[in-house]
Each structure stands twice: as C-alpha cells, then as structure tokens.
Amino acid sequence: MQYEAISLLGKFAKFSDHYRPRVIAEMNDYQFKVVRVQGDFVWHSHEETDETFLVLDGELTIDFRDGAVVLGRGDLFVVPKGKEHKPHAVAECKLLLIEPRGTVNTGKAGGALTAPDDVWI
Amino acid sequence: MQYEAISLLGKFAKFSDHYRPRVIAEMNDYQFKVVRVQGDFVWHSHEETDETFLVLDGELTIDFRDGAVVLGRGDLFVVPKGKEHKPHAVAECKLLLIEPRGTVNTGKAGGALTAPDDVWI
Numbered sequence: 128m129q130y131e132a133i134s135l136l137g138k139f140a141k142f143s144d145h146y147r148p149r150v151i152a153e154m155n156d157y158q159f160k161v162v163r164v165q166g167d168f169v170w171h172s173h174e175e176t177d178e179t180f181l182v183l184d185g186e187l188t189i190d191f192r193d194g195a196v197v198l199g200r201g202d203l204f205v206v207p208k209g210k211e212h213k214p215h216a217v218a219e220c221k222l223l224l225i226e227p228r229g230t231v232n233t234g235k236a237g238g239a240l241t242a243p244d245d246v247w248i
Numbered sequence: 249m250q251y252e253a254i255s256l257l258g259k260f261a262k263f264s265d266h267y268r269p270r271v272i273a274e275m276n277d278y279q280f281k282v283v284r285v286q287g288d289f290v291w292h293s294h295e296e297t298d299e300t301f302l303v304l305d306g307e308l309t310i311d312f313r314d315g316a317v318v319l320g321r322g323d324l325f326v327v328p329k330g331k332e333h334k335p336h337a338v339a340e341c342k343l344l345l346i347e348p349r350g351t352v353n354t355g356k357a358g359g360a361l362t363a364p365d366d367v368w369i
Contacts, residue, residue, distance in 0.1 A: 130310075130317035133324045154298040154326045154346065157278070177275040183322075189251075196251035201304075203254045205275045225275065225346065 135161060135183060139221055141248050146240050148224055148232055149248035160224040161248070168214040171234035178206045178226045185220030189213070256282060256304060260342055262369050267361050269345055269353055270369035281345040282369070289335040292355035299327045299347045306341030310334070 138151050138161045146168060148160035164187065180187065182198040189196050189204065190213040196204050206212050233241045259272050259282045267289060269281035285308065301308065303319040310317050310325065311334040317325050327333050354362045 128315035130312070130315055130325070132317050132319040134320075135322045135324060152300070152324060152326050154300045155329075155348075159300070159324065179273070179275045179280070191251065194249035194251055196253050198253040199255075201256045203256060203273060203280065204251070205273050208276075227276075 135223065138248055139163070145219070146232065147242045147246075149246055151248060153228065156228050157225060158228050158230075160226070162222050162224060163219055164214060164216050164222060165219040166215065169233055169236050169238055169240055170211055170213045171236035172209055172211045173226070173230060173234050174209055176227050176230060177208050178230065179224065180204050180206070180214075181223040181225070183221040183223055185216060185218055187214060187216050187220045187222065190215065256344065259369055260284070266340070267353065268363045268367070270367055272369060274349065277349050278346060279349050279351075281347075283343050283345060284340055285335060285337050285343060286340040287336065290354055290357050290359055290361055291332055291334045292357035293330055293332045294347070294351060294355050295330055297329050297348050297351060299351065300345065301325050301327070301335070302344040302346070304342040304344055306337060306339055308335055308337050308341045308343065311336065
C-alpha cells in the first residue's frame with residue numbers, strides 16, 4: 128500500500144486563526160502541532176516538560192525573564208521545563224510545536240488565549 | 249541575555265557524510281538529529297519506539313514490507329515502533345530525525361551503516 132506523508136504546508140492551508148495549535152501526528156506520547164502566531168502570547172511555563180519550537184515561516188521572538196531568543200525560518204529552540212516564556216511575533220509566523228500529549232498552550236496561566244487541547248487537523 | 253536559536257541549515261553546513269546522524273538538541277529524553285542521506289539504508293526496526301522523519305530538502309522514500317511512503321520537502325512521517333523500514337534516496341536528502349535518546353540508527357540490524365550514537369554537532 129501507499130502510505131501518506133504529512134505535508135506541513137498542506138496542514139496550514141486548512142486553518143487561519145492564531146495561537147490555536149492543531150495536532151498533525153503523534154510519536155509515542157508526544158504530539159506534533161502546527162500553529163499560526165501573530166501578536167503577543169501570554170507569560171506561562173510548563174512545569175512538567177520541555178517544549179520545542181521550530182519556525183517554518185516568518186520570525187518568532189520568545190521572551191524569557193532573563194533574556195530572549197529570536198527564531199527565523201528553519202530555526203529550532205527547546206524551552207526548558209519550568210522556564211517562563213512569552214512568544215510574540217509582529218508578522219504572522221508558522222510554527223511546528225513538539226511536546227507531550229496533554230500539554231496546554233498557556234500552561235497554568237489560563238486566560239483567553241488558552242486553546243482547546245488535542246484538536247487534530 | 250540573548251539566547252541562541254539552532255539553525256538547521258547552519259548545522260548541515262558542518263558535515264557532509266551520509267547516514268551519520270548528529271544530535272542538535274534535546275527535549276526531555278528525546279533528541280533532534282540532522283542527517284544527510286543518499287543511497288540505500290538497511291532494513292531495520294526500532295522495537296521500543298516510534299521514529300519521526302521530517303524532510304528539510306530533497307526527497308526520501310521509506311519502504312515497508314507492505315508498501316512505501318514518499319516524503320518531499322516539508323513532509324513528516326512517523327514510523328510506528330516495531331515496523332520494519334528501509335529509507336532510501338536517489339539524490340541527497342536532508343532530514344531531521346526525532347526519537348528517544350539512545351535510539352541506534354540501524355536498530356538491531358547492525359552492519360556497516362550503524363552510526364555512533366549521541367554524536368553532537
């Protein structure tokens with residue numbers, strides 16, 4: 128049989144809202160999520176896990192309490208567990224997130240930007 | 249302080265051999281590895297874990313005993329644990345692999361293409 132690869136760009140063509148991650152695949156108990164971001168996210172942390180950001184298009188800045196990192200297209204960064212961070216992007220940025228199943232986008236911070244978990248596309 | 253993002257292309261500029269994965273980052277007990285592939289790999293499986301392939305440039309085919317999948321640039325595929333597979337590429341292909349720390353590239357198949365584990369770049 129012919130197995131089907133998952134096209135990241137193809138997944139992005141299916142939605143347009145910001146800060147609403149969609150799951151596209153699972154590896155053991157981890158998930159791959161695509162998300163469009165623009166504007167400011169909220170300060171939050173994930174107490175139980177590291178979180179990986181891979182920028183597919185655009186530019187993302189992640190602020191920390193002690194600094195920041197800027198990611199362009201093709202750049203990867205792993206935010207250590209427990210480290211407070213606030214992502215933001217001036218123009219729209221396309222991201223691949225990799226993190227354990229059940230990771231909520233705002234951690235325990237809550238608020239209006241908290242997205243439904245485990246939404247597949 | 250200014251944190252540094254990991255440039256995938258920048259990592260690829262540092263090596264040229266094939267089927268020799270290099271670790272570029274860790275997330276919990278998982279590793280991100282960059283690898284150049286060209287030609288045939290060996291049939292093998294990973295009995296303990298799924299394995300994720302993300303094609304960054306070129307085209308990769310992964311044969312299974314019951315079929316195959318073809319990945320182009322920006323395509324992702326998760327090979328389920330225990331599933332025998334044989335990657336191959338006619339022209340050079342650049343990959344990002346994501347799998348648990350300690351995953352050997354040839355599984356238990358061994359042979360000349362078995363790469364040293366946990367080599368960072």
